[in-house]
Amino acid sequence: CLPANQERFASGKLATVQFHPSAQVVMTAGRDRSVSLFQVKNFVLCYNPKIQSIYLESFPIYKACFSVDGEQVIATGTHHKMFFVYDMMSGSIIPIQKVRGVEERFLRNFEVSPDGSFMLLTGTSGYLHLLSMKTKELISTMKVNGRCTASAFTPDSSKIYSYSKEGEVFIWDVRSRKCLHKFEDEGSLEGKCIAVSKNNQYVACGSASGVVNLYTTDVCLKENHPKPVKAIMNLVTSATCVTFNPTTEILGVASRETDEAVKLV
Numbered sequence: 405c406l407p408a409n410q411e412r413f414a415s416g417k418l419a420t421v422q423f424h425p426s427a428q429v430v431m432t433a434g435r436d437r438s439v440s441l442f443q444v445k446n447f448v449l450c451y452n453p454k455i456q457s458i459y460l461e462s463f464p465i466y467k468a469c470f471s472v473d474g475e476q477v478i479a480t481g482t483h484h485k486m487f488f489v490y491d492m493m494s495g496s497i498i499p500i501q502k503v504r505g506v507e508e509r510f511l512r513n514f515e516v517s518p519d520g521s522f523m524l525l526t527g528t529s530g531y532l533h534l535l536s537m538k539t540k541e542l543i544s545t546m547k548v549n550g551r552c553t554a555s556a557f558t559p560d561s562s563k564i565y566s567y568s569k570e571g572e573v574f575i576w577d578v579r580s581r582k583c584l585h586k587f588e589d590e591g592s593l594e595g596k597c598i599a600v601s602k603n604n605q606y607v608a609c610g611s612a613s614g615v616v617n618l619y620t621t622d623v624c625l626k627e628n629h630p631k632p633v634k635a636i637m638n639l640v641t642s643a644t645c646v647t648f649n650p651t652t653e654i655l656g657v658a659s660r661e662t663d664e665a666v667k668l669v
Contacts, residue, residue, distance in 0.1 A: 408432070411454035412440050420468040429455065431477065433468035437461065439477055439490060458497060460488055466512040471537065472520030480512050487511055489540070505542040506533050513554070519561040522578065526552050532566060534581065544581045548574045554598045556607075558621075565624075567595040567609060575625065587628050589617055590635075599655075601648040606633075608655055610643025616657045638667045 407413070408421070409432045416435035423430050423444070430452070433439040441455040460479065468479040477490040485508055489498040506525065513526040516537065523540070525533040530548040532555065535541060550570040557564055563584070564576040571592030575585045589595060594612035600621070601607075607624050610616045616639070617632035624630055641661040648655055659665040 405448055406451055408442055408444065408452055409440060409454075410451050411442060412457060414438065414440075416464070419465050422468070422470060425470055425472060425474045427474060431468065431470065433465045433477075433479060435464040435482070437463050437465065439465065439468055439479060458490055460497070463488070467514065469514070469516055472516060472518065478514070478516070478523070480514060481510075482512065483510055485509060485511055487514075500540050503533070503535060503540065503542055505545070508533075515555050515557060517557045517561040517578070518559055521561060522557075524555055524557070524564060526555060530568070532564070532576075534578070546576055546581055546583070548572070553595050556598045556600045558600050559602050559604050565598055565600060565607060567598040569594055571595050571611065573598065573607075573609065573624070585625055587624055587630055590629070590632055591615060592617070596643055597646050599646045599648055601652040601655075602650050603652045605652060606648070606655075608646040608648070608657075610639075610646045610657060612642045614639035614641055614643050614659065616643050616646055616655075618655065634669075636667070636669055638669075639665055641665060 408430045414434045414436045418434040420433045428444040430442050430444050438457050438459050440457040442452040464482045466480045466482045475493050480487045486501045508527045515524045523535040523537050530552050532546045534543045548566050548568050550568040552566050553569050555566045566574045571589045577584050589609040592611040597610040599608045607619045616636040618634045639659045641659040644660045645658040655669040657667050
């Protein structure tokens with residue numbers, strides 16, 4: 405296949421590549437301050453026409469993500485406390501200058517809940533800010549011990565798994581915002597990324613050593629020192645991305661610190 409973004413290669417590092425939830429569209433976004441959408445064709449060696457590009461002045465993109473209904477793109481910057489919402493229906497770019505109640509110097513990492521109701525912003529000093537996806541207003545703030553490096557919603561959007569830099573995983577109830585349980589990721593010196601499988605059976609934790617531990621969710625909810633069902637040792641640099649395929653048959657693990665460090669388990 406030809407490169408997905410053949411029609412418009414980014415002039416800076418790509419931060420995000422994501423398929424649209426329902427249309428045959430792929431989005432790229434990155435440090436060159438642009439978000440681009442391409443139509444994905446089914447034919448091999450067929451170029452993917454560019455649908456459009458939007459440019460956010462003085463805003464190198466840290467992360468971009470489609471809303472669950474596919475009507476919006478949310479983009480955070482590398483050194484900004486504001487973020488942008490691109491409304492694809494109206495074609496308008498809406499700057500969210502400040503979320504009332506959120507006192508952060510930078511807003512970078514975030515997650516959107518699978519049911520489309522919530523947006524979770526990762527703050528500094530262990531703070532997690534739960535926003536309404538509809539209004540982009542603060543609902544509540546939670547706090548983990550240490551610094552939070554990654555979070556993931558469960559498929560039913562009822563719980564959040566938050567992974568701390570110190571290697572602890574906190575499990576939150578979304579409705580009450582109370583911490584239900586916490587456990588230590590075995591052997592983790594520094595937590596980097598986390599994912600929950602679509603069938604809610606597994607949790608994968610990737611650490612700075614490159615080890616990815618795979619746990620069953622029922623054990624995570626009960627034990628403080630759960631044993632992983634598998635420790636994946638294939639990466640030699642820090643694990644920066646873990647993700648399950650939709651049918652929970654494949655786990656992708658990757659490191660952005662070296663070329664071609666992508667393994668499918």
